[in-house]
Structure formats: C-alpha cells, structure tokens
Amino acid sequence: MKRTVILLLILVPATGLVAQTSARKAPAPDVYLITIDTLRADHVHCYGYANIETPAIDALAKDGVRFSHAFTPSPITNTSHTTILTGLLPSKHGVTDFAIPLPATHPTWAEFLSAQGYHTAAFIGAVILDSKSLAPGLDRGFDFYDNFPEHPQTKVRWGRVERRGMEVAQHAEAWLTAHPRGPHFVWVHLYDPHDPYEPPAPYSTTYKDRLYDGEIAYADSALGNFLAFLKAHNWYQNALIIVVGDHGEGLGEHHEETHGIFLYDSTTHVPLVVKLPSRATTVKVVDAQVQTTDILPTVLDIVGASPVQQFDGESLKGYFTGETASRTVFGETDYPLRFGWARLRSVRTEGLKFIEAPRPELYDLRADPGELNNTYSPEKAEVQKSRALLADLRAKLPPPTSSGQGPAGSGSAASDFSDLPDPKDKIEEQNLLHRAMIASDDNQLADARKALEKVLEMNPKSPVALRQLGELELQAGNYSQAAGHLKSARQIRPDDATVAYNLGQALAKTGDLQGARDALEASLKLTPGQIAPRILLGKVYLELKDLNAAEDQFEAALLSEPNNAEAKAGLAKVKAVKK
Numbered sequence: 001m002k003r004t005v006i007l008l009l010i011l012v013p014a015t016g017l018v019a020q021t022s023a024r025k026a027p028a029p030d031v032y033l034i035t036i037d038t039l040r041a042d043h044v045h046c047y048g049y050a051n052i053e054t055p056a057i058d059a060l061a062k063d064g065v066r067f068s069h070a071f072t073p074s075p076i077t078n079t080s081h082t083t084i085l086t087g088l089l090p091s092k093h094g095v096t097d098f099a100i101p102l103p104a105t106h107p108t109w110a111e112f113l114s115a116q117g118y119h120t121a122a123f124i125g126a127v128i129l130d131s132k133s134l135a136p137g138l139d140r141g142f143d144f145y146d147n148f149p150e151h152p153q154t155k156v157r158w159g160r161v162e163r164r165g166m167e168v169a170q171h172a173e174a175w176l177t178a179h180p181r182g183p184h185f186v187w188v189h190l191y192d193p194h195d196p197y198e199p200p201a202p203y204s205t206t207y208k209d210r211l212y213d214g215e216i217a218y219a220d221s222a223l224g225n226f227l228a229f230l231k232a233h234n235w236y237q238n239a240l241i242i243v244v245g246d247h248g249e250g251l252g253e254h255h256e257e258t259h260g261i262f263l264y265d266s267t268t269h270v271p272l273v274v275k276l277p278s279r280a281t282t283v284k285v286v287d288a289q290v291q292t293t294d295i296l297p298t299v300l301d302i303v304g305a306s307p308v309q310q311f312d313g314e315s316l317k318g319y320f321t322g323e324t325a326s327r328t329v330f331g332e333t334d335y336p337l338r339f340g341w342a343r344l345r346s347v348r349t350e351g352l353k354f355i356e357a358p359r360p361e362l363y364d365l366r367a368d369p370g371e372l373n374n375t376y377s378p379e380k381a382e383v384q385k386s387r388a389l390l391a392d393l394r395a396k397l398p399p400p401t402s403s404g405q406g407p408a409g410s411g412s413a414a415s416d417f418s419d420l421p422d423p424k425d426k427i428e429e430q431n432l433l434h435r436a437m438i439a440s441d442d443n444q445l446a447d448a449r450k451a452l453e454k455v456l457e458m459n460p461k462s463p464v465a466l467r468q469l470g471e472l473e474l475q476a477g478n479y480s481q482a483a484g485h486l487k488s489a490r491q492i493r494p495d496d497a498t499v500a501y502n503l504g505q506a507l508a509k510t511g512d513l514q515g516a517r518d519a520l521e522a523s524l525k526l527t528p529g530q531i532a533p534r535i536l537l538g539k540v541y542l543e544l545k546d547l548n549a550a551e552d553q554f555e556a557a558l559l560s561e562p563n564n565a566e567a568k569a570g571l572a573k574v575k576a577v578k579k
C-alpha cells in the first residue's frame, strides 16, 4: 500500500494524475465520506419521511446541501462503493460483483487525496467490503483499511460478517485520535440498515414493527456520535463531509425484498448530503437529478485538485451556487447473471425511466412514480433516445481482453438482454435464495434448507440453489444428500471449480473414492492453484493405494505452500507405506 502511494507521488509530475490548480494555498480541508448501506432516500426524516427520527443526517443537511434526487448506478454494495470511490460507472470500473478485483488502472479517491498529502483511512461495517477477501483493490490509497479478522473466533455475525455502526465509528475515532495530523480523508461505512434487520435497543423496541427503519435510526445515531466527535475536536467546521446511501432496499416493491436485481427507484434513489468546508451556502436543497459518480469529481474540485482522469460524472459545485439542470443518470446491474438471468441497464432522464431487459420497460415517472405502469413500445421516441444513450455508453467501453473476459458492459446488446430469462420472472426465486444466504451466514441451517428446497420446487435446475443446498448438507454432515445436489449442480455448471471440489469432499466422505478422485481432478483442472482440493486428492489416492499419484499431489501442494503441515504429513505417510 505504501509503495503505491510513493509510486503515485513520483508519477504525479510525469503523468499529471492530479495537478494543483491554484497558487493560493488555503489549508486543505479534512474530507469525511460516510456511506450508509441500504438506505432508501424516502426513509430519511429530512427527505420527508415522518415515521423516523434521523437527527444527525437532518442536522448535517441543515449545515450543508441536500440532494433530493441522487441516484446510484448500481444496487449492490461492492459495485456502488467502487463507483463512489472511482467516479466511474460499473461497466467502466469492472467491479460488477463481489470479489472482482478493482483493476489497478483505475485510481481511487484515496489515491487522489494521498497524492495531495492526505492521511487516509477506511472503516468498514461488513466483510463484503473486506479488501482481503470480497473487495480486492478497494483499499488502494488508504494508509489504513480496517479489514475483518482473517480467522474470526466467533460464530455469531457480529465481528465476523458485520460490525455495528457505533463500533465502526469508534474505530474511526480511535484512528483519528492516534493520527491527529491532517489533512485527513476518512471513509466510514455504516452497514446497519442492510438485512437482516436487527437494530439494538432502544431502536429494537421503538421501531419494533419497522425494524428496517430501526436500523436506519440506529445508523443515524452512530453518524451523530462521529459528527459529535469531530465537533469536539474542532474538526467539523472546516471539513468537507459527505453522507450518501450506497443503494436502497426493495421492501417488497416490484416483489423484490432486498436489492441487487432490479433498477427501480426503490433501490437506486439514495440520500446525498454534502457539507462544505466552513462557508455556508445559500442553496440548501438541490432538486436536480444527479448521480453518485459525481461525488469524487466534486471532492477533487473542492480540495483544488484537477484530475486528468476522465470520470463518468462531473463536479456538483455549480449546484451550490444555483445551477438547476438535471443530469441523465444510468443504472447497471450484472448481479442477475450470477443466477443465470439477464443483466439490466437503465436510463433515467428527468421524468422518464427506461429499463433495457428481455422485456423492456418505460415509465412516466411524473404520472407513475412507483414505476408500475410499463408503457414500453419499441417505436416510441423516448425508447429510441434511451437506447441511443446506452449504445453511446457501450461504445466508450474498452474492448474485451483476449481471454474473452471483457468488461461487464461489453458485448452486443442482443447477447446482453435476450438470451437469458428476464429477472422479473425470477424475483421470487431470488428472494428465497437471498433468505437462504442470510440464514446460512447466521448458521440457521434449517431455515436456509427450507428456503433452498422451495427454490428447487419452483426450479429444479436452479444451479445456485443446488450448489448452496449441497454446501449446506456438506456442512451439516449429510454427505450423500450433499453429493446428490452437487452432482446435479455440476451437470448444469461444469466449469464451477468450487462445486467440483465440494462434490469431491462429499464423495470422499461417502466412500466413493473413484468419484471423489474424478471430481477433485476436474476441480484442479479448472483452477490448478488450489491447495485444499490437491491435499484431499492426495489423501484419496493414498486410500486408493495409488502411492505415486498421492506423492505427486502432496509434492505439488508443497511446491506452492512449502510449510503446509497437512501436505507434509501426507507425504510422510506415502513414504512410510512405500518402505
């Protein structure tokens, strides 16, 4: 990480990654980014929702500017955060699902500010933003990135997959206390409103019939704690502070319980509040439509860095002094691809939403803000104009690489949208799969099994349900059931190395050694670098009395991990038998 920073500093004069624009040297303001996960704009008090108290966001909006129509291009966490931190659309930065590394060619917010002499740190509330596992590359440019422990000691979700907002805020406060020298760029991620909805007391009782709102109110209290800390240290007044939601929540609208699959306003309309350093603005609310790709260009504009980098957004500075024009905003989700369904793209111009899908959609948002009455017909001028905007965007993407793994938005429109099922027809399946995933996270195996079995009743060939159920039975020690589901999953997705590995494990446990050998060989052929399947394959060969093959596997494992104790023990066993 340090090396990247140094490299950037060296590169600055040569490439002009960031250039100082003005001769005057006002002290650089501290920059604080607070992202609140899964936060619908219409569930925040100052956005007109009377059923909740969000005093911290409301007070910040009073001190700053509130954008009433801000949209995220992506409805999933990693993708939308990467957009905020790079100023790029998902199809441009390429992080279109969990665990996809952010390419080094895209500089991040932290790298830009690091190059300006900022001290940078990130505090995350969920393991899905952990840079060591599910969000590789997102830590670039941060002096400190508060990842989760690699070997968590606990089985409960707290501390293992999620941190409460108050804990995240306290980590940030402790770091700031230990590193008082500015300027600072600190990113605080409050995950609480993400499901499952389990706010702590007193929010669990105050909001007992609306636990999602309870989580929001609690996250707001953590924000309030952090802002009070800044004020107490005299770090508030001159700071640039941005609070933004990463995406919203379906809450059953369009039959979507959570988020990720659709591009309706329920999951793309987010709150955005910007408090500027010291000087107050006369503009308090901006109703123009803007997008979260605009945030990073705004920050660089305010701190006086002019990047050569091209963003998919523009500075919002003009709105602070009265600009009112709405911007065209885009929506992109590749999350449905994970389940074998078509990806979606959308264009939201003022008053109109077009969604490209196997069954396309067009909504007149003024008459139909709930996006319930699809008025799509291919000859409509609005449809053609929206399609032209999407085609323009696609044309700007880099060409696919030689491996065929192009960026997410590449490929023809036809292959993007018509070959696969429309997610609208699959949303009930997805709701169940999501419930199963959350239940598994919490070790609620019976609930997870019930949801997955229901998916298989609806669609016996759901590869995701077969895989998850197979993994669940493997974990539960039901090896022959596990093998059955994983065999079916493997027939549908023969290129999935993890399915093959898990099948190998299940078969080895049932005593089907030949079957286990074949599955493990297949897994390693797909992904040769894996250690665990290789060691298991060595053990299977040992049991099959094929000593040379066993020796080969253990030696291969030791080549990539010379100190692996299991491989060493396996090799010793082979040698003992050979004697």
Ligand SMILES: [Zn+2]
Binding pocket: 037, 038, 076, 077, 078, 194, 246, 247
């Ligand atoms: Zn999220």
